[in-house]
Amino acid sequence: MAEVRNKQVLLKDYVNGFPEESDMLINASSTITLNLPQGSNALLVKNLYLSCDPYMRNRMNKNQGSGSYAESFTPGSPIVGFGVAKVVDSGHSNFEKGDLVWGLTGWEEYSIITAPETLFKIQHTDVPLSYYTGLLGLAGMTAYAGFYEICTPKEGGYVFVSAASGAVGQLVGQFAKLSGCYVVGSAGTKEKVELLKNKFGFDDAFNYKEEQDLDAALKRYFPDGIDIYFENVGGKMLEAVLLNMRLRGRIAVCGMISQYNLEEGEGVQNLSTLIGKRVRMEGFLTGDHYHLYPKYMEMVIPLIKEGKLCYIEDIAEGLESAPAALVGIFSGRNVGKQVVVVARE
Structure with missing residues (x-):
């Protein structure tokens, strides 16, 4: 079974005040096997694009309070966020090798998704894949x-x-x-x-x-x-x-x-x-509104193709750029949707 490098962005420790790039660490020594264990129900995906979103700041807190809707990140582990990925190996009947998906994934080159049912399979590939971190996500x-x-x-x-x-x-x-x-x-x-x-x-x-x-x-x-x-x-x-x-x-x-x-x-x-x-x-x-996603796609795909909807992305290249990209959205550094390119298909 092939084992490859799996570069990751880790949260060093819980954050107080404005986050800084130094609150995150690039781990270049991690590796991963590009095959799932026999009988696994998970997906192994190669991450292509990652989304930087304001809600991720709350997940850097140790105690988010009773009003929180997402668990805190775990220090020493990869940050988690929405992204676009390609299936490398599948143990789930609804997904096949080569499928493109969007949903929650790790800030790393490859991720094992243990709850594939939370992912959306990408049907429209005649629009930029990065759009599924934002406009179509x-x-x-x-x-x-x-x-x-x-x-x-x-x-x-x-x-x-x-x-x-x-x-x-x-x-x-x-x-x-x-x-x-x-x-x-x-x-x-x-x-x-x-x-x-x-x-x-x-x-x-x-x-x-x-x-x-x-x-x-x-x-x-x-x-x-x-x-x-x-x-x-x-x-x-x-x-x-x-x-x-x-x-x-x-x-x-x-x-x-x-x-x-x-x-x-x-x-x-x-x-x-x-x-x-x-x-x-x-x-x-x-x-709470994901059941409306098909209805949304019916509306928005024609608008994109007819040029009636404009969408601007701020692209950061490489996983190493992810900490600066995420921190930048809290000072308004980005113009448009902040996206990190991990790999281009």
Whole structure:
């Protein structure tokens, strides 16, 4: 049985505050046998693309609290995240050698997947495979479920998206335009603001770092108020949005990246506005909506092929670049979906 090197990205120890590249370690000495044991029900996969996602920061904490939905990473073991892989050996009847899949995998060259039923088999290979780390994977399903299922858009609605140039935000804005809504996004650099307006088709956008008063900024862009807020940030932005919601507005809470690196999260003011305006604010997990994936693909594949949907990726080459790529998303270094290329098929 062939044994090969299996380079890995390990978590050194639990993290406090902002993660650093030094919190992760490249292990170049690990090896793996490219055959599964007789009778195994697992998959052995070669990882091609890895996804860097904000939720992964919480998994670096020792104790995530009762509200956590994902277990902490284990120090000394490979980091785990969503990725695209090719099946090298299969002990599962639903998968064959050569199949392409996306789902949770290890940050390493090869991984053994002990729960293959959690993976999605890739059917459309006439689009970039890297899209299955984002547009056709977790980020796409997050945008789809959050916007259509939680926010229930109506034509002519006023939509605000924070962290709008990220993997999820850029899609929410485009879905809003396809639904006939007016959409404004916020981002952290002039370059990203221009992308929102000129590439993703947002009606307007602003750099939140240049705004002294977020409440005033939102009143400037939404003089009649906000019907839908797609929440990716939390903190001061959420406080300002609450003051500007319209009657029976909807807030889909996807993430709160401004809070992930704080030892103690900030409290949010203005929650009482939810009462008088009858605003519905709902958190959601994409995994609860995976049953909609076929419906999502029916919608999104034609949009891609017809050029009606734009998606930008920030590509980092090589497993060695993964720690810097992951750390970079918490300072806004990436432009678009952050992807790590482990191997090209």
